[in-house]
Amino acid sequence: MIGTAPLARTDAWAARANPAAKLIATLVIAAALLVAIDPVTSGIVLAVELVLLPAGGLRPRALLRLGVPLLVGAVSLGVVNTIIGTGGVWGGLGLSVRLLAIAVPGIVTAASTDPTDLCDALVQRLHLPERFAVGALAALRLLPMLAAEWRTLSLARRARGLEAGRNPLAAVRIFAGKVFALLVRAIRAGTLLATAMDARGFGTGPRGRARTSVFRPGDYALMAGALILVTAAHLVSAGFGTWRVLFTG
Amino acid sequence: MAATEAADGPVGAELRGWGWRHAGREMWALRGVDLTVAPGERVLLLGPSGAGKSTLLHALAGLTGDDASLTGDEEGTLLVGGRPARDARGRTGLVAQDPETQIVMARAGDDVAFGLENRGLGAAEIWPRVDTALSGAGFPYGRGRATAALSGGEKQRLVIAGTLALRPGLLLLDEPTANLDPAGAALVRDVLAGLGGVTMILVEHRVADVVDLVDRVVVVEPGAGVVADGAPGEVFARRGADLAARGVWVPGREPSPAVTAAVPGPPVISARGCGVRAPGGPGTAEAPDPVRHVDADLADAAVTALTGPNGAGKSTLLMLLAGLARPDRGEVVPAGRLAEADPRPLHRWPARLLARHLGTVFQHAESQFVTARVRDELRFGPLRTGTGHRAADARADDLLARLRLDHLADAHPFTLSGGEKRRLSVATALATAPDVLLLDEPTFGQDARTWSELVALLAGLRDSGHAIAVATHDERLLAALADRVLPMAAGALATEAVR
Numbered sequence: 001m002i003g004t005a006p007l008a009r010t011d012a013w014a015a016r017a018n019p020a021a022k023l024i025a026t027l028v029i030a031a032a033l034l035v036a037i038d039p040v041t042s043g044i045v046l047a048v049e050l051v052l053l054p055a056g057g058l059r060p061r062a063l064l065r066l067g068v069p070l071l072v073g074a075v076s077l078g079v080v081n082t083i084i085g086t087g088g089v090w091g092g093l094g095l096s097v098r099l100l101a102i103a104v105p106g107i108v109t110a111a112s113t114d115p116t117d118l119c120d121a122l123v124q125r126l127h128l129p130e131r132f133a134v135g136a137l138a139a140l141r142l143l144p145m146l147a148a149e150w151r152t153l154s155l156a157r158r159a160r161g162l163e164a165g166r167n168p169l170a171a172v173r174i175f176a177g178k179v180f181a182l183l184v185r186a187i188r189a190g191t192l193l194a195t196a197m198d199a200r201g202f203g204t205g206p207r208g209r210a211r212t213s214v215f216r217p218g219d220y221a222l223m224a225g226a227l228i229l230v231t232a233a234h235l236v237s238a239g240f241g242t243w244r245v246l247f248t249g
Numbered sequence: 250m251a252a253t254e255a256a257d258g259p260v261g262a263e264l265r266g267w268g269w270r271h272a273g274r275e276m277w278a279l280r281g282v283d284l285t286v287a288p289g290e291r292v293l294l295l296g297p298s299g300a301g302k303s304t305l306l307h308a309l310a311g312l313t314g315d316d317a318s319l320t321g322d323e324e325g326t327l328l329v330g331g332r333p334a335r336d337a338r339g340r341t342g343l344v345a346q347d348p349e350t351q352i353v354m355a356r357a358g359d360d361v362a363f364g365l366e367n368r369g370l371g372a373a374e375i376w377p378r379v380d381t382a383l384s385g386a387g388f389p390y391g392r393g394r395a396t397a398a399l400s401g402g403e404k405q406r407l408v409i410a411g412t413l414a415l416r417p418g419l420l421l422l423d424e425p426t427a428n429l430d431p432a433g434a435a436l437v438r439d440v441l442a443g444l445g446g447v448t449m450i451l452v453e454h455r456v457a458d459v460v461d462l463v464d465r466v467v468v469v470e471p472g473a474g475v476v477a478d479g480a481p482g483e484v485f486a487r488r489g490a491d492l493a494a495r496g497v498w499v500p501g502r503e504p505s506p507a508v509t510a511a512v513p514g515p516p517v518i519s520a521r522g523c524g525v526r527a528p529g530g531p532g533t534a535e536a537p538d539p540v541r542h543v544d545a546d547l548a549d550a551a552v553t554a555l556t557g558p559n560g561a562g563k564s565t566l567l568m569l570l571a572g573l574a575r576p577d578r579g580e581v582v583p584a585g586r587l588a589e590a591d592p593r594p595l596h597r598w599p600a601r602l603l604a605r606h607l608g609t610v611f612q613h614a615e616s617q618f619v620t621a622r623v624r625d626e627l628r629f630g631p632l633r634t635g636t637g638h639r640a641a642d643a644r645a646d647d648l649l650a651r652l653r654l655d656h657l658a659d660a661h662p663f664t665l666s667g668g669e670k671r672r673l674s675v676a677t678a679l680a681t682a683p684d685v686l687l688l689d690e691p692t693f694g695q696d697a698r699t700w701s702e703l704v705a706l707l708a709g710l711r712d713s714g715h716a717i718a719v720a721t722h723d724e725r726l727l728a729a730l731a732d733r734v735l736p737m738a739a740g741a742l743a744t745e746a747v748r
Contacts, residue, residue: 116355138353144397145349149616151528155573156617160677161604161633177619184615184663192350195318199310199343200353200364200411208370210362210379 007066007111012057013218014112020121021219022109025226030102032230037087039094040242044233046101056108066107074099094244105226115140120213130207138197142189149185153178259288259448260330260340260418262309267325267474269304269313274321278304281474282325284467288418291449293463293481295456297495298666298696300471302452306421309450311338329419339368342417346424348404351411357383357399358392361411368415378414386410387440401559402433409440420444422451426458427694430559430722434458454696457500468492496668496696503725504701508708511732514549517587517685517716518570518595522579524740525565539565541740542578547685547716549585552707552730555720557737563720564612564689566737570718571609571687572596587684605634608678610688614670618662623654623673626662630680648676652706668699675706686710687718692726704729 008015014022033042058066074096082092119137122128157163157174164171197203237243268280278301286292294302304319308327311334313319329337345351354360361379370378379392386409390399399407405425412420422441426434434455441449441462453459460466466484468477477488485492485499493502525540540562547553547570555563568574569581572595580594590606591598611617620626627645636644649655652672657665662673671691678686686707692700707730711717721727727734736743 114355116359134353141352141355141396142350149613152611152613152616155568156609156611157619158573158600159571159604159607159609159611160617160619161601161630161681162619163600165599181615181618185613189350191318192345192347193353195307195312196343196345196351196408197353197363198312198318199341199345200415201338201367202363204338204367206369208366208368208372208375210359210366210372210375212372 007059007062008108009057009059010114012112013055014108015057015114016218017112017222018121018125018213018215018219019109019113019118020125020213021215021222022105022113023118023121023126025222026105026109028223028226029105029230032234033098033102035246036234036237036243037091037094037098037246038237038242038244039090039097040240041233041237042094042098042101044236045229046097046104048229049101049104053104053108056112058108058111062111066111070100070103070107074103116211117213120209120211124209124213125215131203134202138193139190142186142193145189146182146186150178150182153181257416257446258418259446260337261288261290261448262286262330262419262450263326263328265326267308267327268323269301269308270322271304271319272321277472278321279469279474280324280472282469284475284478286448286450288448289446290465291463292451292465292467293456293459294450294452294467294469295484295492295497296469297471297492297497298668300469302469303423305469306343306423306450306452309334309419310341310343310421311335312343337419339415340418341421342412342415342419343421344405344408344412344423344425347428348401348408349428351408352396352404355396356392357388357390357394357396357407360396360407361392361414364411364415382410382414383407385413387436387443400433401429402436405429405433405437406440409437413444417447419448419450422449422453424453425451427454431724432558438462454498454694456498457503460500493697496698498697504697504704505725506701506704506708506729508704508729511551511711513551513553513732514714514716516546516584517549518547518581519584520545520566520570520576520579520581523566523569523576523581524578525562525569525574526577538740540569540576543569543740543742545570545735545742546584547718548733549716550711550714551732552711552717552719553733553735554727554731555718555735555737556722556727557743558722561737562740563737567609567687567689567718567720570595571607572598572603573609601634604630604683605681606683607685607687608681608683610674610678610686610691612689612693614674615663617674617677621661622658623660623662623665624649624658626673626677627680630677634681636681644680644682648680652676652702668695671695671699672702675703679710683715685716685718689720690723691719692721692723700725 029045033045036042077099078092078096081095082089085091115137119133122133123130162174164174234243264282264284267282268277270277296302307313307319309329313323314335327334330340352360353363358379361382362375365375365378386406388406388410396407426437429437438458451459451463460481463481466481467475468484468488470476477484489499489502493499520543523540523543524538526538543566555566557563569576572581575596582594587606591602618626620629624645627648628641631641631644649658654669654673657669665673691703707717
């Protein structure tokens with residue numbers, strides 16, 4: 001999301017969808033599946049998501065790098081809960097599938113969304129405060145610089161003869177020192193950026209819009225589709241008699 | 250307080266008995282400034298470090314006041330185009346030193362549009378003005394270009410375009426080339442030289458680079474006002490010696506130390522087939538490797554300089570030679586007397602041993618400070634590497650005196666000025682009496698006085714048998730000090746040059 005090489009193809013369907021619509025669809029799925037703990041409800045949603053995954057346009061490398069850790073996490077979560085939980089294999093499977101069904105749309109949304117488009121959508125479609133959204137977008141530009149500074153701070157600690165070795169206390173002290181130095185740098189950079197934005201008249205009055213963020217029919221379809229999908233999944237699971245929600249035992 | 254779209258054309262500035270004191274300070278940064286700048290004039294503002302030049306530019310940009318970025322006490326009057334600077338904000342543009350902290354958006358066109366959006370303009374008016382500003386600033390790419398993929402000079406051109414799009418009548422430039430390599434600085438100077446229809450007030454330390462761009466030089470004094478004012482030649486003839494003595498890079502009066510060349514000794518560090526891959530991770534650009542394949546030696550009793558444009562891999566190679574980073578390919582091994590300490594590749598040395606034998610000075614001095622007091626900073630290395638308390642104290646006292654830091658012994662390192670931080674960072678690297686000293690852009694942004702001191706110090710260290718490596722694009726430093734030059738381009742060494 002930060003660098004110049006996007007994780008997803010920019011001509012993919014998901015990349016052209018409105019970020020606000022993607023965000024809403026993702027949240028609808030997450031909210032609906034958070035309460036359904038049986039694997040059938042989540043399984044139906046996950047199956048549909050996987051069928052639609054090519055529309056996300058994730059590059060194979062990104063899919064591998066994000067998907068493998070997610071899969072490992074989901075499987076181990078299921079296994080651990082099967083062993084120590086009270087729900088047995090069925091309960092463990094429910095947790096795994098649920099995690100995947102919630103995470104997959106989240107990953108596609110994050111990977112296929114351009115930060116600038118997201119900011120425009122948040123301000124124009126979801127009416128978030130402009131000062132906050134534009135400020136956050138600008139701050140995002142400082143992240144690569146701060147990441148580089150973090151690496152430099154690590155090298156500099158070694159140059160000064162500081163190394164934790166196997167001493168956890170020393171490791172904590174060194175880490176705290178680096179955090180302090182990074183914080184100082186971040187505040188300085190943030191102040192300079194804020195001054196530069198002020199100098200270009202940021203916050204002096206109502207802003208105009210260079211780009212317009214619109215909901216197209218596909219965006220409405222996406223949001224409605226997410227709602228229909230989770231409703232259908234709940235109903236089908238109930239029909240099978242497998243439906244179980246949180247706190248019902 | 251919406252900035253209004255006033256008529257185009259240059260505007261002047263007028264200051265009468267103007268003064269500024271930063272919030273919480275006792276001393277006035279500037280006081281009693283009387284200055285009239287006519288519309289269309291091009292003025293270079295000069296003065297020693299700490300003379301409040303940046304503050305004056307920020308005040309002209311209308312960035313002072315209770316809810317503004319600069320707070321403090323103001324006296325006298327400051328008018329831009331006949332109006333208080335706060336009300337004239339729509340007619341002024343400010344370009345600061347570092348483009349990294351001025352670019353707001355991820356795409357070039359959006360960044361130029363940012364200021365126009367703040368003016369409340371609609372898309373129909375914004376985009377033609379964006380295109381005009383981009384071409385006016387000589388920006389070589391289209392609107393969709395990712396700002397992260399630009400070089401330093403291109404980024405600064407984009408910042409200038411973002412300012413020009415607002416059609417300022419008064420353009421304020423606060424060391425616009427200071428953070429750029431020579432090629433980037435030239436890009437920015439070319440743009441500024443071609444600008445018309447705008448008043449320009451410029452602050453720049455490297456005077457020779459910009460003196461052709463201005464028709465007037467104004468010298469200000471810390472805590473006081475204007476002490477010299479006139480055509481560049483006239484001002485430098487009258488005040489040149491005084492300014493040079495106080496660290497200003499006056500054309501024709503730059504320091505030119507007489508340093509004799511050394512005969513390089515045997516190698517102490519060898520890089521063999523070294524390569525470093527670009528840092529990866531989700532979301533990062535697929536950048537080329539910063540170091541592709543390098544074989545290089547650092548010779549004893551000599552200064553070896555790594556040169557090349559930004560991004561050529563100088564700093565990365567220096568970190569390898571310093572044993573701080575681990576090469577992804579090849580290895581960096583000690584040779585000669587350094588191999589007697591430990592024959593293993595440098596990246597496998599324990600940190601204490603490394604700090605005992607190799608001193609590294611980072612580009613941003615603050616990166617390497619690890620204590621809260623200047624004196625502790627100097628005692629730190631010796632104590633880490635097994636020196637006793639009494640000897641560490643003696644070493645700290647000696648360095649404090651040698652590098653003119655004794656009056657700051659109890660200060661927090663982060664509160665020092667730029668020149669003081671640089672001297673302290675060199676002192677910390679010297680505190681363990683290392684055999685090898687490696688410095689990343691040590692003269693970057695330094696005034697002429699600190700520069701001369703550094704050159705004399707490094708020459709003395711070399712003559713006493715130290716191996717020294719510098720990564721730099723400071724041509725003067727190369728001319729004064731480099732015994733061997735290793736020019737880098739795109740992660741590899743071009744042909745080696747001997748002085």
